[in-house]
Amino acid sequence: MLIVCGVGDCLLGSSIHWSQTAAETSASLSVEISSYVLLAKLSSSPTAEDLGYASGIVRWLTTQQNQYGGFSSTQDTVVALQALSLYSSLVFSPEGSSTVTVQTPSSQLTFDVNPDNKLLYQEKMLQNVTGKYSLEVKGTACASVQISLRYNTPPPIDASSLSLEVKPQSDSSGKITKVTLSLLSQYNGKDASTNMVILDIAFLSGFIPDPQSLKNLERAQLVDRVEHKDGHVVVYLSEVRPISSSEQDMMTDNLLIKLSLTKGVPVNHSLVLLQQIPVQNLKPAVIALYDYYQPSDRAEREYIAANQ
Template structure:
């Protein structure tokens, strides 16, 4: 193990044998502050009163750009470690207004919205079930972006408080 400090490291090997070297760098970059025409707000509500603890994500999406509406918009919800989407909540999301389709893959729920209208907030919700208890739970990111202009995006971190 290398000491926990920044710096330059080098590795020199001599001989005639087979070897393997693995280098791994881990970092966490917080989402940048919003400088976009879109915004996403998330209000997570943790509920441990059920047999399986749940988190309800109340989402508020909004567009405030120059146009009257956006192109197709993607809402990418990274799931918290140990959580899965509630099946009934996914069905409810699929039939919500402006939602074209919903996918669950690779620890994300991806919602395709037909458009966002200028200054008209869209309220969605998604219930997550805790499948595996995880200590020191790290935040997850929710991204909202224009399908054809992915640089026009908004991101928010969320996590759960009051988790047992």
């Protein structure tokens, strides 16, 4: 799929972006940080020099967009689109036209970008994907061109830096069957700690969380907040620390950074589920642990009541 959209100004020069660490592991976090820098740069009467500098940030941000115009997560998408919209409003010009010609292995595709359609999304499907492509632009308007290619690859063995252990313990001695989930989360990646991590606990069919157990979970180690919705308990794991002196040198405000699991340090949590409705042939449920900014970095485990 080939996508062309008109934009207000050409992005010249090299791209610019920021990351939390030198060894970046989360493109989503880099998108969010860079977007905040762009917003700060453009929020107070930017000069022509500021706009030129900002174009380097915009160049990098546009390379991170997916084929739908979004980014890796809801949070980075909201901030990035706000920053890109502000930049576009400052550099937009209704004048100018261009013709974008794409030479594919089997045919030639042409897109016209002019004052009547420069804000419209144009898309054409590629019939023969494999091969060499060339692109030529003629005119005075600038256009953003993106090629989207989808393919499948087998997952690498032990690719995740997160690990999760689940030990369910069933108790049917009382009037209501209870299942106590003992959860052990651990990070074993190359960084000292993770970003915010999500622990998503799906319930067994017919079970609900014990209210007191939920309250205890909200006060547990590293728990920022807990949400109960749609047959899941979603636990946000993070802790807040001040930014370091080296990080302060790059920023004008005294900010706080949310971190989560420390490398090699196991974190334990528990949740009690109560059987509300007996269900025959009960199927296992899934618990997932994943990086909020990089959901592909995840660990999943199935569980079921011991006596089912």
